[in-house]
Amino acid sequence: MNSAQILKFFDILVMTILIVVVALQNKSSGLSSVFGSAGNIVQTRRGLEKWLFYVTIVLGIIFMGINIASLFLK
Numbered sequence: 001m002n003s004a005q006i007l008k009f010f011d012i013l014v015m016t017i018l019i020v021v022v023a024l025q026n027k028s029s030g031l032s033s034v035f036g037s038a039g040n041i042v043q044t045r046r047g048l049e050k051w052l053f054y055v056t057i058v059l060g061i062i063f064m065g066i067n068i069a070s071l072f073l074k
Contacts, residue, residue: 007070018059025052
């Protein structure tokens with residue numbers, strides 16, 4: 001395996017994990033939140049929700065880094 005193939009593998013792996021982590025963060029109540037719901041309360045992230053938020057940021061940065069690196073290997 002050359003380095004381009006390894007980067008493609010890790011790109012797909014990180015992308016899949018990123019999709020799962022983003023999907024786990026969804027806590028809206030359907031389309032009603034799009035049009036403005038009256039009971040919006042600002043809350044801080046705690047526990048698992050905070051951890052998922054930070055993991056999403058780190059995975060996004062890794063995903064961008066892998067894709068930028070793959071541009072230079074072509």
